[in-house]
Amino acid sequence: MGAAFVVTLREAFEASLILGIVYGYLEKVGARDGYRYVTWGGTVGLLLSVVMGIAVTFLSGPLLDLGPDIITVVVIFAAVGLLTWHAWWMQQHARLMKGQVQHRIDEARAGNRLWIVGLIAFTGVFREGAETVLFLWGIMAQAEGAAGWSSVIGGVAGVVAAAAIGWAIFHGGRHISLSRFFAITTAFIMLLAAGLFATGVGRLQGLGVLPLSDPVWNTSWILSDKSVAGGFLSGLIGYRSQPTVPELCVYVAYILVMGIVLFGRRTPAGIPLADPTQP
Amino acid sequence: MKWIAVGVGALVLGALLGTALPVSAQSAPEIPLVIEKNRFQPDVIKVKAGQSFVLVITNKDKGPEELDMQQPRIEKVIPGGKTVRLKMPALKPGKYPFVGEYHSETAKATIIAE
Numbered sequence: 001m002g003a004a005f006v007v008t009l010r011e012a013f014e015a016s017l018i019l020g021i022v023y024g025y026l027e028k029v030g031a032r033d034g035y036r037y038v039t040w041g042g043t044v045g046l047l048l049s050v051v052m053g054i055a056v057t058f059l060s061g062p063l064l065d066l067g068p069d070i071i072t073v074v075v076i077f078a079a080v081g082l083l084t085w086h087a088w089w090m091q092q093h094a095r096l097m098k099g100q101v102q103h104r105i106d107e108a109r110a111g112n113r114l115w116i117v118g119l120i121a122f123t124g125v126f127r128e129g130a131e132t133v134l135f136l137w138g139i140m141a142q143a144e145g146a147a148g149w150s151s152v153i154g155g156v157a158g159v160v161a162a163a164a165i166g167w168a169i170f171h172g173g174r175h176i177s178l179s180r181f182f183a184i185t186t187a188f189i190m191l192l193a194a195g196l197f198a199t200g201v202g203r204l205q206g207l208g209v210l211p212l213s214d215p216v217w218n219t220s221w222i223l224s225d226k227s228v229a230g231g232f233l234s235g236l237i238g239y240r241s242q243p244t245v246p247e248l249c250v251y252v253a254y255i256l257v258m259g260i261v262l263f264g265r266r267t268p269a270g271i272p273l274a275d276p277t278q279p
Numbered sequence: 280m281k282w283i284a285v286g287v288g289a290l291v292l293g294a295l296l297g298t299a300l301p302v303s304a305q306s307a308p309e310i311p312l313v314i315e316k317n318r319f320q321p322d323v324i325k326v327k328a329g330q331s332f333v334l335v336i337t338n339k340d341k342g343p344e345e346l347d348m349q350q351p352r353i354e355k356v357i358p359g360g361k362t363v364r365l366k367m368p369a370l371k372p373g374k375y376p377f378v379g380e381y382h383s384e385t386a387k388a389t390i391i392a393e
Contacts, residue, residue: 003384057343057358065364068356131345134356135381138342141359202352208331208368215350225349226383242350 004139004151008158010231011128011135015045016166017192017235018124021185022117024173025090028181034114041121049129053137056130069207072127076200079123083193084258086120087186089113091262132159186262188236194254195238198247205244215242307331307366314338314357317382328372328392334365344386348377 019042026034056068136159139151173181204210220241223230233239238251308327312334313320326332338344338357346355346365357363370392379386 007380056356057361060361064358064361065366072354131354131356131380134343134345134358138344138359138381141342142340199352203354206348206351206353206368208366212351212368212370214371220349226378244350 002154004135004154005158005161006226006228006231007135008132008155009161009228010158010226010234011132012159012162013165013231014192014235015042015124015128016162017169017188018166019121020166020169020173021188022086022120024170024181025185026114026117027170027174028178031114034117037114037118038121041118042125045122045125045129048126049133052130053133056134068130069203073200073203073207075123075127076196076203079120079127080193080197080200082116082120082123083189083196085116087189087193087258087262089116090182090186190255190258190262191237192235194251194258195234195240197254198238198240198243198251201250202240202244202247205246210246213244213246215244216248218242307333309333309335309364312336312388314340314344314379314386316340317344317379317385319379319386319388322388324388324390326367326370326390326392329369331369332367334367335362336365337362343381345380346377347380347383348375350375353377354380 019038022038023035026032026038052068052071056064059067136152136155139148139155143149143152173185176184201210205212218241223233223239223241225231225234225239225241230239230241240247243251308330310324310326310332312324314336317340324334334346336346336355336357338359338361341359343356343358346353346357348354351368351370353365353367355363355365367390370390372393373391375390375392377388377390
């Protein structure tokens with residue numbers, strides 16, 4: 001039960017983190033009617049995860065050998081691109097979103113970009129979704145006796161716990177000011193995207209597309225990627241117990257470049273932004 | 280336009296992955312690996328260092344398993360009752376442990392490149 005709980009909690013954590021942030025963002029800018037984009041994105045991500053879980057059991061040959069890997073890598077890099085765009089956009093528009101609620105909604109709609117938030121929800125759920133579906137399906141298929149069913153319960157509880165964390169992020173976000181919410185989530189998204197970027201590069205190395213290299217360090221004896229804490233840190237800041245040189249390089253480079261782009265420019269004379277949510 | 284750009288990007292990446300891998304997979308030795316009762320057989324696999332190879336993984340169990348290696352980073356789902364050919368990059372001499380993510384208490388094995 002415990003093992004299944006850890007696996008699904010770890011797999012679903014990143015998705016719920018992303019959902020919490022994007023729902024929170026919509027709530028914050030007063031575009032609650034935009035929830036449906038996120039709900040649709042997440043739902044389609046979940047449905048496609050189930051479809052892919054079913055599909056791999058019917059596929060065979062090169063489609064099964066390579067298909068899932070190609071889809072995974074494409075989704076990882078798409079997610080990096082979308083998250084980067086979202087972070088950049090939030091930073092660009094944060095200072096414009098000082099007016100009334102309607103003004104903020106108009107801003108959020110500028111450039112028809114609410115659907116991007118929906119796409120972010122989709123990639124967030126779909127990335128680990130198929131694996132989680134297969135895992136749950138597997139333990140259900142093999143569930144025999146009390147121990148088997150306790151695994152199923154553990155696995156479902158892991159997903160529920162991850163969802164609760166996402167909800168807590170969303171709920172917590174409601175109580176902080178708009179500018180602080182933007183600053184915190186932009187930083188989170190930047191770290192998350194840097195970690196995803198490194199993961200994508202690591203996967204390309206594993207696939208033989210990029211040359212292999214030794215890990216720069218190995219901290220798996222202190223904090224394994226597979227533990228609950230390691231999984232959380234992996235989702236939050238892209239923690240890796242055995243990063244390779246290219247993984248580490250793209251991680252650091254992404255944070256440096258995005259950090260300068262996103263946080264390098266200050267408002268004139270460092271005057272804090274006026275915040276409409278605070279009287 | 281955005282959609283077209285995203286679509287083209289995905290196709291290019293897919294084509295790169297699709298063409299790069301099978302070509303170099305030719306003439307690579309094949310090494311069988313069986314998953315049964317949530318364990319890998321054999322659990323120690325010796326390979327030649329510096330030479331890529333193909334793990335031909337057959338899952339004899341009902342449920343799926345995911346081969347998960349930390350370094351190099353490899354995650355590969357093997358559905359129940361299926362055989363998956365996993366092309367492995369040329370490894371330096373050393374030990375490369377991996378687990379079956381879905382049954383990590385029992386499914387443990389190591390590739391030794393020498």
